[in-house]
Amino acid sequence: MRMSELSAATGAPIATIKYYLREGLLAPGERTSPNQANYGDAHVRRIRLVRALLGPGGLDVATAKDVVAAIDSDLPINHVFGIAQRAASVRLTGLGGDDEALARVDELLAGLRIHPSNPGREAAAAVIAAFESTGQRHEPDWYRRSLEAALVVAEADLDMVERRQGRDAQAETVVVGTALGDALFAALRRAAQEHVSTLRYEPVAPVEPDHREHPDVRQH
Amino acid sequence: MRMSELSAATGAPIATIKYYLREGLLAPGERTSPNQANYGDAHVRRIRLVRALLGPGGLDVATAKDVVAAIDSDLPINHVFGIAQRAASVRLTGLGGDDEALARVDELLAGLRIHPSNPGREAAAAVIAAFESTGQRHEPDWYRRSLEAALVVAEADLDMVERRQGRDAQAETVVVGTALGDALFAALRRAAQEHVSTLRYEPVAPVEPDHREHPDVRQH
Incomplete structure (x- = not known):
């Protein structure tokens, strides 16, 4: 899925996902073009985990x-x-x-x-x-x-x-x-x-x- | 006791005590001159309480x-x-x-x-x-x-x-x-x-x- 779909699937704003990527909290997606990457279910789970750790955790x-x-x-x-x-x-x-x-x-x-x-x-x-x-x-x-x-x-x-x-x-x-x-x-x-x-x-x-x-x- | 003694008794720096007074976390001392006030045991206890609430609490x-x-x-x-x-x-x-x-x-x-x-x-x-x-x-x-x-x-x-x-x-x-x-x-x-x-x-x-x-x- 693309980043906008990853955002929709997790409820995390795109700015948040970009921040997680920059900070190394989330592995990069599989690059499909210089400006686009593909993300999978592992990314969905990891975003939920990171949000739980930073929020209630x-x-x-x-x-x-x-x-x-x-x-x-x-x-x-x-x-x-x-x-x-x-x-x-x-x-x-x-x-x-x-x-x-x-x-x-x-x-x-x-x-x-x-x-x-x-x-x-x-x-x-x-x-x-x-x-x-x-x-x-x-x-x-x-x-x-x-x-x-x-x-x-x-x-x-x-x-x-x-x-x-x-x-x-x-x-x-x-x-x-x-x-x-x-x-x-x-x-x-x-x-x-x-x-x-x-x-x-x-x-x-x-x-x-x-x-x-x-x-x-x-x-x- | 004076503020310097209150600081010594509690281990709280004078700047911290002044901050507590400004924020209303600590009641003012009994004023003895325009620039001086007298503090008692209740102030010592209250400073310890506030530090515990703001720190480990x-x-x-x-x-x-x-x-x-x-x-x-x-x-x-x-x-x-x-x-x-x-x-x-x-x-x-x-x-x-x-x-x-x-x-x-x-x-x-x-x-x-x-x-x-x-x-x-x-x-x-x-x-x-x-x-x-x-x-x-x-x-x-x-x-x-x-x-x-x-x-x-x-x-x-x-x-x-x-x-x-x-x-x-x-x-x-x-x-x-x-x-x-x-x-x-x-x-x-x-x-x-x-x-x-x-x-x-x-x-x-x-x-x-x-x-x-x-x-x-x-x-x-």
């Missing part, structure tokens, strides 16, 4: 480039996982934890089989340092229950990757799942907080005045 | 202002929760889900007591739409297990707020916990993924060559 262009290069490489899948993890952690790292926070995180993570260079370790220390610097108390119960939930999600993440056939499909799922998984969890947490809060503080669903005769009508 | 200045105003207001605590939730969801909303994705999210959230205006509902639809647009399959198992983990974390979030005495302390914990909780979870998920992956693919810890005679030595 929250990656910057340089990081998205590293991630896309990892998919296209022949690196083994666990290396791709490492690159995707680091990419999705860019916003989290470099915040500067301190030794005390790092010691607390190591205590929290004791028993887990992780390498000290795991990007989550320093990021967790930085977040905990920021949290306690605001005058919040040390909250080991909150940290521990967050970790337990993270282990549940990590099992689901790996199960999803294992449902894919072949290294390339797995690499794409690793990248998209890692980049979008945090945003999905944050969204579901908002819903869960309202639900738990409603159950605690309004345990009985109020009945709408119009439906007083039908006490089984659920609140909306 | 990832809020922009306008959103941080809304959140700080909510703490200082006399709004009831569940309203503050709503404002903090919306603030921490700014990055997530406006991504544009679609009706199909919204229907799937409603199916996923069926049985939860949430209002249709919950910011997580549309954000989850937008993330799921982006995820599936990249050619990833519909993943109900991944969505459902993410929600189950989110419910565990939401209970921990509310328990933490309830451990606080008084409306103002609760409001601060709601704001800081909501803004930093997502970053903490994302960090712990990185660690959990490596742990689960190691358990699955390297179930027996390799023994360091130097410690071959001590098979109980743990790997680092």
